[in-house]
Amino acid sequence: MRIQRKLLAQGLLAVLIAGAVAAATNPAAAQETEAATPPKLSWSFAGPFGTYDQAQLQRGLKIYHDVCSSCHSLSLVTFRNLADPGGPGYSPAQAAAFAAQYKLTAADHFPAPNEAVLSAFPAKPPDMSVLAKARGYKRGFPGFVFDFFTQYQEQGPDYIAALLKGYENPPAGVTVPTGTFYNKYFPSHNIAMPQPLSAGQIMYEDGTQPTLENYSQDIAAFLMWAAEPKLVQRKRIGFQVMIYLIVLAGLLYLTKKKVWRAVEKPA
Amino acid sequence: MSGNSTYKPRSAFMQWLERRLPIGGFIHSSFVVYPTPRNLNYWWTFGGILTFMLAVQIVTGIVLAMHYTPHVDLAFNSIESIMRDVNYGWLLRYVHQTGASMFFGAAYIHMFRGMYYGSYKEPREVLWILGVILLLLMIVTGFMGYVLVWGQMSFWAATVITNLFSAIPVVGDSIVTWLWGGFAVGNPTLNRFYSLHYLLPFVIAGVVVLHIWSLHVVGQNNPAGIEPKSAKDTVDFTPYATIKDSYGLILFCILFAWLVFYIPNYLSHPDNYIMANPAQTPAEIVPEWYYLPFYAILRAIPNKLLGVTALGASILILAFLPWLDTSPVRSGRYRPMFKFFFWVFVVVCIGLGYLGSNQPVGWYVFFARLFTLYYFAFFLIILPVLGLVESTKPLPSSIDDSIAPAKA
Numbered sequence: 001m002r003i004q005r006k007l008l009a010q011g012l013l014a015v016l017i018a019g020a021v022a023a024a025t026n027p028a029a030a031q032e033t034e035a036a037t038p039p040k041l042s043w044s045f046a047g048p049f050g051t052y053d054q055a056q057l058q059r060g061l062k063i064y065h066d067v068c069s070s071c072h073s074l075s076l077v078t079f080r081n082l083a084d085p086g087g088p089g090y091s092p093a094q095a096a097a098f099a100a101q102y103k104l105t106a107a108d109h110f111p112a113p114n115e116a117v118l119s120a121f122p123a124k125p126p127d128m129s130v131l132a133k134a135r136g137y138k139r140g141f142p143g144f145v146f147d148f149f150t151q152y153q154e155q156g157p158d159y160i161a162a163l164l165k166g167y168e169n170p171p172a173g174v175t176v177p178t179g180t181f182y183n184k185y186f187p188s189h190n191i192a193m194p195q196p197l198s199a200g201q202i203m204y205e206d207g208t209q210p211t212l213e214n215y216s217q218d219i220a221a222f223l224m225w226a227a228e229p230k231l232v233q234r235k236r237i238g239f240q241v242m243i244y245l246i247v248l249a250g251l252l253y254l255t256k257k258k259v260w261r262a263v264e265k266p267a
Numbered sequence: 268m269s270g271n272s273t274y275k276p277r278s279a280f281m282q283w284l285e286r287r288l289p290i291g292g293f294i295h296s297s298f299v300v301y302p303t304p305r306n307l308n309y310w311w312t313f314g315g316i317l318t319f320m321l322a323v324q325i326v327t328g329i330v331l332a333m334h335y336t337p338h339v340d341l342a343f344n345s346i347e348s349i350m351r352d353v354n355y356g357w358l359l360r361y362v363h364q365t366g367a368s369m370f371f372g373a374a375y376i377h378m379f380r381g382m383y384y385g386s387y388k389e390p391r392e393v394l395w396i397l398g399v400i401l402l403l404l405m406i407v408t409g410f411m412g413y414v415l416v417w418g419q420m421s422f423w424a425a426t427v428i429t430n431l432f433s434a435i436p437v438v439g440d441s442i443v444t445w446l447w448g449g450f451a452v453g454n455p456t457l458n459r460f461y462s463l464h465y466l467l468p469f470v471i472a473g474v475v476v477l478h479i480w481s482l483h484v485v486g487q488n489n490p491a492g493i494e495p496k497s498a499k500d501t502v503d504f505t506p507y508a509t510i511k512d513s514y515g516l517i518l519f520c521i522l523f524a525w526l527v528f529y530i531p532n533y534l535s536h537p538d539n540y541i542m543a544n545p546a547q548t549p550a551e552i553v554p555e556w557y558y559l560p561f562y563a564i565l566r567a568i569p570n571k572l573l574g575v576t577a578l579g580a581s582i583l584i585l586a587f588l589p590w591l592d593t594s595p596v597r598s599g600r601y602r603p604m605f606k607f608f609f610w611v612f613v614v615v616c617i618g619l620g621y622l623g624s625n626q627p628v629g630w631y632v633f634f635a636r637l638f639t640l641y642y643f644a645f646f647l648i649i650l651p652v653l654g655l656v657e658s659t660k661p662l663p664s665s666i667d668d669s670i671a672p673a674k675a
Binding site: 048076081126129130133134135136141147148151152153155156187227229230233234235237238239241242245246248249252253255256259260263 | 305344347348350351357358361502506507510511513514517518520521524525527528529530531532533537538540541550621
């Protein structure tokens with residue numbers, strides 16, 4: 001019996017190793033069309049105590065207003081949200097003033113872009129309200145296991161920031177279909193959006209350098225706020241809940257020990 | 268239900284009520300003096316955890332239903348509106364969404380525990396089968412709930428899963444049209460899924476009552492897998508089991524809170540934050556993690572009808588487990604060969620889950636087939652044969668004895 005078991009275990013191990021080797025050398029896994037992995041950036045809203053950087057959200061709003069909004073709607077966000085706690089930190093009066101430039105009220109949603117502009121594209125540019133949660137990249141094994149412990153949830157903003165910096169000349173021998181542009185982070189590499197941001201395009205009012213690096217990270221942070229406006233509240237309450245549960249678990253553990261003592265160690 | 272009811276109502280009102288509806292005595296005998304084996308480990312706390320999760324899903328679900336709009340044009344944005352404009356709506360939604368994962372996770376642990384300790388064996392066959400029915404109901408309910416989000420993954424999952432019925436010869440296509448309420452997944456589909464997603468949890472609650480009723484008739488199994496013989500083998504449900512279950516539940520809630528508050532979208536696919544679009548197929552269609560092993564079995568088989576049959580069989584086969592396992596010994600603790608094959612089975616299930624999340628190409632297909640083969644062989648060959656050839660370890664004379672050597 002023991003020999004059989006050993007043989008079986010060895011056989012299984014051999015199959016697993018063979019499979020691992022085969023998977024590692026699998027040609028399908030290393031296709032040329034594979035999109036590059038976006039680098040992990042540092043975000044103020046990451047981790048258990050993460051909060052949005054108000055100045056960054058304000059810069060991101062400026063980029064959305066000056067550039068993105070001509071083609072991308074933000075239909076689920078209202079102007080009053082700009083004054084909500086945990087957001088860009090505007091006062092209700094400032095939010096109202098911002099809305100006034102569109103001849104709308106603070107209770108209204110961000111307006112849709114001009115239909116004439118949109119008709120230039122083969123497909124409608126996506127709404128940006130939840131874009132930061134609707135984009136990402138596959139973490140794979142074992143990355144996704146570590147993500148559970150490190151709380152890495154910023155695949156969306158990482159991808160968006162990378163995409164905005166990912167425009168480059170196609171590698172030799174690669175033809176880009178008409179009406180599309182080569183981007184090394186876009187899944188098919190051929191994106192219909194022309195490079196929207198380049199250095200020096202927008203003047204920041206707070207003295208931040210007008211680099212593509214800053215633009216891409218600021219707009220990605222703004223889109224994360226647009227997609228997850230209650231993130232700061234969620235993490236703050238989460239910490240309180242955690243403290244409560246851990247203390248309660250400790251008390252229950254001690255109570256359980258005391259109750260069971262008579263059974264486990266009979267006198 | 269079993270247990271010695273020594274309940275004596277103290278107040279005049281309870282005495283009056285007890286003569287008309289003996290609910291005090293019922294609760295007292297079922298949840299206070301009900302004898303539980305004293306050697307239960309923490310794997311036995313998952314029954315209580317599952318009851319808690321059902322309550323969480325029903326309570327959050329009822330409130331979410333007050334704000335949700337089951338219409339193809341409005342459903343997706345109504346959930347976003349819950350997340351943004353309803354007071355603590357984000358909390359309700361994330362608890363419900365993550366709660367489904369926690370519910371399934373707890374159910375799978377509960378089932379693996381039942382398998383390892385032979386909890387399905389005589390006289391607990393009906394208890395086990397009720398559990399398999401609960402799993403089926405959970406799978407259907409969870410799937411329909413996922414469709415209600417009406418994101419890309421919702422829509423395409425609904426399309427793929429309902430299309431499985433088209434594999435049935437002759438009447439398959441008619442069944443699919445009947446399920447959809449049209450010629451594609453659309454508004455009638457969403458509406459009926461909403462109706463059933465609200466109904467089925469109460470059916471689950473009803474079957475849970477039967478499950479617990481049956482449990483209280485046959486009594487709990489335990490890690491030694493032998494029946495309690497004397498009062499020394501058991502303890503009262505309260506305070507012993509209640510305090511242990513409470514502690515296990517709070518540990519479980521810490522994990523739950525970690526997901527809800529810090530990584531609420533960890534277990535879901537980003538594509539489901541894109542509104543459903545029948546004109547655009549996503550690059551990959553993957554179900555939620557708790558369906559992945561079954562999905563891997565489905566895709567491991569190249570023939571559609573056989574694949575669907577295998578998918579159904581992989582769940583239904585569980586109902587026959589009490590008769591497929593021929594060993595008279597319940598607990599895996601005293602079954603050295605079973606123990607080995609059981610842990611391989613666990614690894615195979617997790618492996619199938621991993622394979623289900625990947626495209627079925629190259630070696631992934633080979634392993635999906637190998638693991639599918641093992642999955643069925645475990646039930647149809649290994650378990651029946653093991654009972655005949657395995658030499659089991661000697662069983663302790665009583666539960667009390669099974670604990671004593673460990674302490675010496």
